Amino acid sequence: TLGILPAQTPGSFLDPEMRAFLEENTEVSSSGHLTPEIRLRLLTPRCRFWQERADLWPYGDPFWAIYWPGGQALSRYILDNPDAVRTGSVLDLGSGCGATAIAAVMSGASQVLANDIDPIAGMAMVLNCELNNVKPFPILTKNIIDTELDNWDLIVLGDMFYDEQLANSLHPWLRKCSRTHGTKVLIGDPGRPQFLGHRIHGKLHKVVEYSLPESTRQENNGLTSSIVWSYQP
Template identity: 85%
Template structure:
């Protein structure tokens, strides 16, 4: 099973993997990729904190839930799991639409796109979803369709290496699973806040890489959610997830 404990991901060398890996990353409507994802994932809307959002994910009933990871022909499908931090952020935005209404929102490390979808549902004027995996881009398009949400812009690149843009709110869930990545995010988010006064919300269930990082001293706890039993089972018994406000 997938665990967000390191920043590495493996790629299969299968013929299918090579075929898709060299496709243009922005081509999120590739019918072959879409058919593969739909065949090997399941649409769910229960067992998590946001039953009003439908998502196509890997579940215990899917072929690749237990099959060898190297048979999956893309980068590790972190987007195919609805991680606890993302669940907490999405729940908080749906319950507090004033947080995003008529504002611009960047969903960093968007994965399945749930938090970006929650922002659109709650009235954000502009949403950008960002992930480094082009297959996540396809998943986001599919998940927008499942929720009757117009697809938002999707950036498939490491935007922390690019020029800073102005956002009213940056949200990121489950991104502090690697010490080096945590250091980079700490530095980049601090610059966004200093330059533009951007608000930052972080969702995390309490991973050691997050609670033990220096950024934790600059966080304000906004709300804590008890995780549903299916999410607990899929995340090694984690019982809750927290939304934090980053205030350096």
């Protein structure tokens, strides 16, 4: 649990109008990513809003509709190394499409909580759980950085170090989670300059590096690989 912060049940995201919009304006995809065994509703070149004016999109920026390379690496690692999560509790921070949380469920985690500040991401996660025949996990659509957490065995976060202010908030919070509860932390990132140049980088141990599929490279300005890091404060 998160103590004073109750997670929403999956059913609370099932707004019929929103569901219909997401199903109409995303495409089910499993190819071109590091995890072909996970199917996701994503924004692809065949979708209307790939070319449409951004201001016509009726919700917040759909970051959840992209399978970002850091999340791909984390999900691949968890699927290949189920012992990293099996029978443990996993918090997926900045979950987006929910792929890493889904990978944790598939790999036998006993408790999974997905967190993203965008409530539309919560709807997308419910749809993606359905696509993969995974029982939906609790979802929390609030900013929990700097809050007091209960003891999670593992926190996973991908592609969260794109903004200096966010990174500066994440570092001390992750350090506190790790030192207070012994929580393990895995970070996925393709080597963005904001991440490589941040002071947290000196506290990381490289776990595994994956070569990115060509389509993911094209969507991410030519970045060629994505790395899973273990945070060791």
